[in-house]
Amino acid sequence: MPRKLRYGDYLGQVRVRHITLSYNQVTDFDAQHRPRPRLRPRDAYRLLAPYLSVRFLDQFRAVIPVATFLVAFQWFALQSQVAGAGGIALGLVVVMVGLMLFMEGLKHGLMPFSENIGHLMPARSSLGSVLLVAFILGVAATFAEPAIGALRAAGSLTDPEQAPLLAYLLISHPETVVYTVAGSVGLAVLVSMLRFMRGWNLKWLLLAVAIPALLLTAYMAMDPYLRPIxxxxxxxxxxxxxPVTVPVVLALGIGVSAASGKENNALDGFGIVTLASLFPPLAVMLLGLYMSTTGVPVGQGVIPVAAAADTGLIDGVVAALRAIIPLTLLLWLVQHFWLREKIEHGHIILYGIVLCVLGMAAFNIGLSEGLSPLGAQVGDQLSSAFHDGGDGALYSYWPGLALALLFAAILGFGATLAEPALNALGVTVQNLTDGALRKNTLIYSVAVGVGLGTMLGVVKIVFEVPLAWLLLPAYGIALVLTLFAREEYVCLAWDSAGVTTGPVTVPLVLAMGLGLGRAVDAQEGFGILAMASVGPIITVLTVSLWVQIREWFYRFDFGRTA
Amino acid sequence: MKTREGAEELIVLTDVVLITCIVQRGAAEQAVQAARRAGAQGATIFYARGSGVRQKHLGVLGVTVSAEKEVIYIVAASDQADRVFDKIFTAAKLDTPGMGMIYMTPLEKMATYVPKEIIDRFVGD
Incomplete structure (x- = not known):
């Protein structure tokens, strides 16, 4: 039977009751009392939940597809179980949390500093001091780089008999190598700042650096003693x-080029990464040359390396502190005493730095427990697809080798697609070129380049092809393409190569290469990363040349019809 | 539209209000869905930057509130407006500091496509 309900009662239930309050009263009270907002637990949850989930998902998307691919490959193609799967899974989660904290910390802690310094310094100090600070910042950022420790692990494979100079460098003088690299990055940052202030062309600067580096490579390739370097x-x-150098140095560069105001396009800040990845090879080769002339006590490097990857919990934290704290102190000192600029939002910056340290510690630990073992396992077993390691190869030689190469290509491709920095670059580029070069076009061409490069790197290790044979033609092609490409595409192509070899790709690819090298008894396991970073230069330059040609045709076409 | 005499003519709607809601980047979709359920016929979203006094005083939790915002414009009939307003307020969780704000302004008139049946029914000659 129908029941009666007063419409007024219904509305009273359905409607939210509005209490009216004059906004004048609110602002008056605010001005006098400054009440701090009182947060209920619910409010904290509402604020934190979206904040955390978005950032965690970013890293999740970067790590999980690659890890899944590795595990699946190991299961199906190599038909073996993942050893210590629980530990590795935990390690992967720790890596994701670490990356998340680190990126967020970087954004709130270190980036504001270096952007500020870049903005203020050119106006307030002399050219000399700007360059000095740029140099020191480059050096300090390189020391803070987590992957630099990976060099040491990579050295463990080196055979002192066959590559005495390399073994000597890596085992007896690893610090010298790190100092050399850091110094050259500092120099690269210095030159980049000069370039921004004077408005130099990247193209010619690039040729001026790359050609000597290639000539030196060719010279060293002819000497079997120097070749392994x-x-x-x-x-x-x-x-x-x-992950440390790129954002910090980029922020500085954006600040400086905005302040110097030579040219005002969105490409400001591009090019530093390029130089920072070209100077170190040159410097390390020179170091090798110098070491060889002073004479290496042959046989001194036979001391077995302690397991470098054996990072404990405390070591991870200590390494993180040692990386972040000096860099932060340096930035703070420059800002406080040199520029005499008050630091705003001190607590937020402190929060960022704490996050940086925590994140890097977690990343270090997770890397040694999760990503590296996984990569190394797959690398070890990858060779079993074609290489008879005692208990028979899994497949016959050529199909097995093809499988291994395909694996390397997909690994490089997939890891690159997941790299968060590349996504950001893609958006910038799409805006920059008014859509002529789409975001996805860039991302895919970079990923294809990395994939092909990784594959070539594996070829190098398996067949012991001298790296120079692969490296020289690749860089040669890249340089020729550079000559024809427009300045902005040059910046873009060379920078994307540096950006893509990021925190997930480097350890994975390195671990895989080393594992593979160990299994096939290679002389040394270097070179995959080098190939993986020249690949995208070529592909991106090719794509951009194509875009250029298409643009030219359009203009030609319009010119005729108009 | 042409009348029989050939003069220009358009339908102007009155009793319209504009509801503007400012939320954090990424939160607009939820608010718009709630508004649609409450009867709103459409929404326009655009990006903006800005910050308010509450989010500055949140302390360290302030980092969770980004300066990147989304602004939602909803034009609603005045009868529906209060309901849409309330629903967005709850859906966007505006009772939490730093989440954003919502306001409503009367509009003098608006014009858009009006289905022919409605014109035939309500507009006499």
Whole structure:
């Protein structure tokens, strides 16, 4: 039977009751009392939940597809179980949390500093001091780079008998190598600042640096004693442009080029990464040359390396502190005493720095427990697809080798697609070129380049092809294409190469290469990263040349019809 | 539209209000869905930057509130407006500091496509 309900009662239930309050009263009270907002637990949850989930998902998308691919490959193609799967899974989660904290910390802690310094310094100090600060910042950022430690792990494979000079450098003088790399990155940052202030063309600067580096490579390739250094040298270039250096140095560059105001396009700040990945190979090769002339006590490097990857919990934290704190102190000192600029939002910056340290510690730990073992396992077993390691190869030689190469290509391709920095670059580029070069076009061409490069790197390790044979033609092609490409595309192509070899790609690819090298008894396991970073230069330049040609045709076409 | 005499003519709607809601980047979709359920016929979203006094005083939790915002414009009939307003307020969780704000302004008139049946029914000659 129908029941009666007063419409007024219904409305009273359905409607939210509005209490009216004059906004004048609110602002008056605010001005006098400054009440702090009182947060209920619910409010904290509402604020934190979207904040955390978005950032975690970013890293999740970067790490999980690659890890899944590795595990699936190991299961189906290599038909073996993942050893210590639980530990590795935990390690992967720790890596994701670490990356998330680190990126967020970087954004709130270090980036505001270096952007500020870049903005203020050119106006307030002399050219000399600007360059000095740029140099020191480059050096300090390189020391903070987590992947630089990977160099040491990479050295463990080196055979002192076959590559005495390389073994000597890596085992007896690893610090010298790191100092050399850091110094050259500092120099690269210095030159980049000069370039921004004077408005130099990247193209010619690039040729001026790359041609001597290639000539030196060719010279060293002819000497069997010097030859093994080449791989180390070019890999150093790929490693240094990592998650600390790129943002810090880029922020500085954007600040300086905005302040100097020479040219005002969105390409400001591009090009530093390029130089920072070209100077280290040159410097390390020169170091090798110098070491060889002073004479290496042959046989001194036979001391077995302690397991470098054995990072404990405390070591991870200590390494993080040692990386972040000096860099932060340096930035703070410059800002406080040199520029005499008050630091705003001190608590937010402190929060950022704490996050940086925590994130990097977690990343270090997760890397040694999760990503590296996974990569190394797959690398070890990858060779079993074609290489008879005692208990028979899984497949016959050529199909097995093809499988291994395909694996390397997909790994490079997939890891690159996931790299968050590349996504950001893609958006910038799309805006910059008014859509002529689409975001996805860029991302895919970079990923294809990295994939092909990784594959070539594996070829190098398996067949022991001298790296110079691959490196020289590749860079040669890249330089020729550079000559024809327009300045902005040059910046873009060379920079994307540096950006892509990021925090996920480097350890994975390096671990895989080393594992593979160990399994096939290679002389040394360097070179994959070098190949992985020249690949995208070529592909991006090719694509942009095509875009250029298409634009030219359109203009030609319009010219006729108009 | 042409009348029989050939003069220009258009339908102007009155009793319209504009509801503007400012939320954090990424939160607009939820608010718009709630508004649609409450009867709103459409929404326009654009990006903006800005910050308010509450989010500055949140302390360290302030980092969760980004200066990147989304602004939602909803033009609603005045009868529906209060309901849409309330629903957006709850859906966008505006009772939490730093989440954003919402306001409503009367509009003098608006014009858009009006279905022919409605014109035939309500507009006499």
């Amino acid at each position: 080449i791989g180390l040298a070019w890999d150093c270039g790929a490693i240094t442009t990592g």
